[in-house]
Amino acid sequence: MVSLELSGVGARYGRTHIFADITTGPIKGGHLTAVIGPNAAGKSTLFKRIAGLLKGEGVVEVCGEDALSRPICYMPQDTGANAVLTVYESVLLAAKQGAGWRVADQDLAGIDEILHSLGITDLAFRDLGALSGGQRQLVAIAQALVRRPQVLLMDEPTSALDLFRQIEVLQYMRGLARKSGIAVLIALHDLNHAMRYCDHTMVVADGRLIANGPTTEVITASLLSDVYRVTARIETCTHGRPLVIVDGTA
Amino acid sequence: MAVLIQQQSVVEGGQRYRNLAARRILILCCLLAALALSVAIDIGLGPARYSLGEVLAAIFTPDAVSNQLRVVIWDIRMPIALMAVTVGACLSVAGAQMQTILANPLASPFTLGISAAAGFGAALGLVAGVAVFPAAVQYMVPINAFLMAMAASLFIYGVSTLRGVTVETIVLLGIALVFTFNALLSLLEYLASEQALAAVVFWTMGSLTKATWSKVAVTGAILVVVIPLFARNAWALTALRLGDEKASSFGVSVRRLRLETMMLVSLLAAIPVSFVGTIGFVGLVGPHIARMLVGEDQRFFLPGSAICGALLLSATSVVSKMLIPGAILPIGVITALVGVPFFFSLIFTNRRRAW
Numbered sequence: 001m002v003s004l005e006l007s008g009v010g011a012r013y014g015r016t017h018i019f020a021d022i023t024t025g026p027i028k029g030g031h032l033t034a035v036i037g038p039n040a041a042g043k044s045t046l047f048k049r050i051a052g053l054l055k056g057e058g059v060v061e062v063c064g065e066d067a068l069s070r071p072i073c074y075m076p077q078d079t080g081a082n083a084v085l086t087v088y089e090s091v092l093l094a095a096k097q098g099a100g101w102r103v104a105d106q107d108l109a110g111i112d113e114i115l116h117s118l119g120i121t122d123l124a125f126r127d128l129g130a131l132s133g134g135q136r137q138l139v140a141i142a143q144a145l146v147r148r149p150q151v152l153l154m155d156e157p158t159s160a161l162d163l164f165r166q167i168e169v170l171q172y173m174r175g176l177a178r179k180s181g182i183a184v185l186i187a188l189h190d191l192n193h194a195m196r197y198c199d200h201t202m203v204v205a206d207g208r209l210i211a212n213g214p215t216t217e218v219i220t221a222s223l224l225s226d227v228y229r230v231t232a233r234i235e236t237c238t239h240g241r242p243l244v245i246v247d248g249t250a
Numbered sequence: 251m252a253v254l255i256q257q258q259s260v261v262e263g264g265q266r267y268r269n270l271a272a273r274r275i276l277i278l279c280c281l282l283a284a285l286a287l288s289v290a291i292d293i294g295l296g297p298a299r300y301s302l303g304e305v306l307a308a309i310f311t312p313d314a315v316s317n318q319l320r321v322v323i324w325d326i327r328m329p330i331a332l333m334a335v336t337v338g339a340c341l342s343v344a345g346a347q348m349q350t351i352l353a354n355p356l357a358s359p360f361t362l363g364i365s366a367a368a369g370f371g372a373a374l375g376l377v378a379g380v381a382v383f384p385a386a387v388q389y390m391v392p393i394n395a396f397l398m399a400m401a402a403s404l405f406i407y408g409v410s411t412l413r414g415v416t417v418e419t420i421v422l423l424g425i426a427l428v429f430t431f432n433a434l435l436s437l438l439e440y441l442a443s444e445q446a447l448a449a450v451v452f453w454t455m456g457s458l459t460k461a462t463w464s465k466v467a468v469t470g471a472i473l474v475v476v477i478p479l480f481a482r483n484a485w486a487l488t489a490l491r492l493g494d495e496k497a498s499s500f501g502v503s504v505r506r507l508r509l510e511t512m513m514l515v516s517l518l519a520a521i522p523v524s525f526v527g528t529i530g531f532v533g534l535v536g537p538h539i540a541r542m543l544v545g546e547d548q549r550f551f552l553p554g555s556a557i558c559g560a561l562l563l564s565a566t567s568v569v570s571k572m573l574i575p576g577a578i579l580p581i582g583v584i585t586a587l588v589g590v591p592f593f594f595s596l597i598f599t600n601r602r603r604a605w
Contacts, residue, residue, distance in 0.1 A: 053498050076495040082353070083491035084546040088267050090492065093547070096485050097500045101549055103271075108264030115263060124263050125270070128492075140496075147500070 001181040002029030002063060002150045004050070009058030011042075011049040018045040019207040022058070027200065029150075029183040032174050034198035034215060036188055038228055041204045043187040047074050047153040050185075062151055062183075073149035075140055077156050077187075087131070087139050088124040091115065094143035114142045118172070133160035141169065145176075154186045158193065166190075170197040191219055191244045203227060216242055225250050274550045277543050281557040285335065288564040292331035295571045297578070298322055325463075333461035334567040334581070335560040336469035337522040341529065342536030342559020343473070344518035346551065347480060349537055350487055351508045351515075352417045358533035359519035362406060362420075363427025364399050365530060368523040369454045370431040370438070371398025376449045377442040391453070396524035402427055403516030410512055456527040456582025458567055465525045472521050476514045477552065483507060484548035491546050531585040532559050535593050542597075562589055 004027040010020035019042040027033055035043050048054045051074035062072065083090070091111050092103065115121045120138050123131065131139065137160050144152055154173070158166040170186075174197050177184045185202075188194050194201055194215055201215040205227045211218045224232040224244070231247045294305045300319060308315045308323035341359060348357035359365050371394035374380045381390045382397045405427070410420050435454070439447055480487065486507050489497040494504045519533070536559030537551075543558070544550040563585065570584040 051499065074499040076493075076499055083488075084541050085488070085491065086270070086545070088263060088270075089545065089547055092267070093485060093488050093492075094500055097489060097502065099485070101481075101484060103267075105264065108267055111267075112263040121263060125266060143496075144499075 002183045003027065004029075004151050004183045004185075005061045005064075006050070007059045007061070009046075009049060009056065009060060011045050011054045011056035013045075017207060018042045019204065019209075020057070022046065022204075022209045024202065024209065024212055027183055027185070027202075029177065029181045031177050031184075031199040032170070032197055033183065033185045033200040033202060034188050034194035035185055035202045035204060036191065036194055036219075037204040037210075042207055043204055044077060044155050046204060047155055047185070047187065050074075050151070051153055071147060071149045072151040072153065073144045073147050074153045075144040075155060075157060077159070083128055085128055086125050087120070087128060087142075088115070090128055090139060091142045091146050095146040097147075111142075111146060114145050118142055118145075119168075134162060134165055137161055138165070138169070141173075149182060151183045152185070154184065156187050156189065158188070158190070166193065173197075191224075195219060195242050195244060219244065271550075274544045274547075274554075278550065278553055278557065281543075281554070281561060285557055285561045285564060288561060288568060289331050289335060292334065292564055292568050292571075293323065293327045295568060296322065296327055297576045329461040329463050329466050330458045330567065331564065332466045333458050333469065333526065334563040336466055336473060337458070337526050337529065338532050338536065338559040338561070338563030339473055339556040340469055340518045340522045340559075341533035342540070342555045342562070343477065343480070343552065344515045345533030345559075346537035346540065346555035347487070347511050347515050347518075348533075350490055350546075350548075351511045352421055353491070353493075354417065354421050355538070356534070357421060357424070358530075358537075359515075359523065360528070360530035360533055361428065362402075362424030363431060364402050364516070364519045365523050365528045366428045366431035366435070367402035368395040368399040368520065369528050370435045371395040371524075372453045372527070373435050373438045373442075373450045374398075376453065377438045377446045392524045395527075396520055398431075399520035399523050400516060402431070403512075403520055407509065407512045407516060411509055452580065453527045454582070455580035456529040456585070457580050458526055459578060461526070469522050469525065472517055473556070476518055477556065479514055480511070480548070480552055483511070484552065487511070488546060488548045488551075527582060529563070529582045529585055531589045532562050535589050536562055539593065562592075 006022050006024040009022045011018050035046065037043055045054065049056050050060050051072050053074060088111060091114065092107065095107055095111065096103070115124055118138055118141060120142065123135055123139070128136065128139065137157055141157060144154070158169055161169060170193055173184055173186070186198065198215050200213070201218040202209060203211040203218060203223065210227060211223060219234065221232050221234060224230055229250045231250050233245045233247065235243045235245055237243045294302060304315065304319060305323060308319045312320050312324060345358035348362060349355055371382060372391045374382065375390040375394040382394045406420060406424060409415055409423055439450055442450060486497070486502040489500050489502050490504065490507065497504050537555045540551055540554035540558040544554040563581070566581055566585045566588045569588050570579040570581050573579055
């Protein structure tokens with residue numbers, strides 16, 4: 001089981017501090033961790049810092065070792081592409097970075113398996129430019145998974161998906177995390193998705209880690225009021241699941 | 251997720267990919283064959299009319315033919331034909347990689363001001379007799395052109411190393427360079443004598459007629475050195491087409507790759523232009539033709555761009571000899587006239603989006 005831990009982590013663009021001194025304790029693999037917060041809270045920057053794409057103070061460790069020695073994969077929010085490549089080629093491209101030109105049968109089998117598991121084999125030989133936003137999101141997930149990450153950082157992976165696909169992707173990612181033991185952090189805006197699919201939640205706002213813990217303990221009416229400036233209730237639906245109901249702005 | 255699982259066999263995707271790759275290799279082979287044919291025709295054509303047998307004899311048994319035939323084939327036609335190949339390949343690969351790293355379909359040595367800088371450098375020598383590198387006055391024009399082209403390239407390269415400079419800034423800077431050097435060139439032309447003006451106009455039209463074996467060797471050597479360096483980064487360069495952030499997430503050092511590529515592109519663009527003058531169309535369109543035929547996986551796109559550029563310039567060289575029998579028209583003029591109809595036909599017959 002993978003474990004991710006941040007100690008005193010900060011990041012900045014030039015002289016502007018985006019966030020500082022984020023310490024999380026161990027974030028266990030095997031389940032989904034939601035990263036929530038208002039727009040421009042620094043969620044994407046936090047992911048880039050964890051993935052080593054941004055430098056900054058503090059230590060990021062995976063299983064007690066320096067994170068850079070472990071495969072951490074960041075899946076960016078923007079998945080738009082003008083490249084004249086097929087879906088299959090774009091996934092192969094992700095898998096082969098740093099490798100030689102030769103494509104082995106094993107490489108192709110790995111791609112087939114991932115496209116199959118995401119239900120997008122019918123898109124395999126379509127051009128990236130011909131895909132809808134939602135289809136490109138699924139391809140981006142395939143590109144991330146083919147790199148066999150131990151920590152997967154997904155920046156709003158459901159933002160362009162219809163409701164059915166949103167649920168499908170979150171269920172798939174939860175199943176994958178449980179099966180493989182990898183740590184999956186997902187930036188989400190839909191708090192009900194976080195409630196339903198993520199065991200653990202981190203709240204980032206104003207360049208700080210506001211809360212971090214089990215989702216049902218973290219997402220409370222008072223937190224929503226403080227962080228999102230909305231009046232909300234946490235109710236239990238007829239299936240016994242917690243539900244965020246927003247009444248209005250605070 | 252099981253709901254969406256397709257009936258398609260898992261093995262089928264891999265096999266289809268293999269077929270796609272095989273089809274692309276076949277396309278490259280066909281392009282190579284067309285290039286060989288074009289070079290052969292280029293060598294066979296010229297103001298002095300020789301039969302096919304005489305030309306073949308001059309190539310394969312040069313000692314058995316007349317001195318005049320040997321000189322025409324070996325010292326005039328073959329350097330021109332091979333110069334078309336190497337210059338076309340250099341410019342097209344330079345354009346392909348500029349378009350890749352700047353994420354702009356209009357990027358090429360011509361549109362980024364490198365050709366305009368070379369033209370100004372040449373005009374400095376032809377009009378004002380100014381040698382940018384005084385130690386080699388006899389090679390003043392090509393050396394001036396090369397140094398100015400390299401200066402423009404290095405300027406763009408230098409700016410691109412600054413933090414916070416976007417690819418859009420670089421493209422705009424290139425366009426500003428085009429206008430600046432064209433204005434300076436016009437000023438020199440305004441001040442030039444009639445004889446010097448004619449020389450400048452001829453140079454800026456581009457010509458292969460001054461090709462020599464040493465120039466062929468230099469441009470060929472640049473290709474031999476640079477293409478393997480690009481090939482080494484094939485996956486990373488392809489990833490750049492998915493955007494900087496995505497490429498970074500794949501582990502590509504985007505900034506370093508962009509700078510390294512820009513440096514190599516500068517060499518690829520500056521040297522041929524200094525030898526043959528301004529040839530604008532190849533560096534822009536060669537990569538687009540390759541992209542339409544073999545896609546943007548650099549393992550196919552890189553050789554595809556080189557062959558398409560070489561074929562385009564070689565075919566142009568043939569046409570420039572055929573349009574007016576006995577005369578060789580400036581290749582820079584003919585390039586667009588040959589290339590544009592072909593490019594249009596590809597655009598309108600190829601439904602695949604090319605950018």
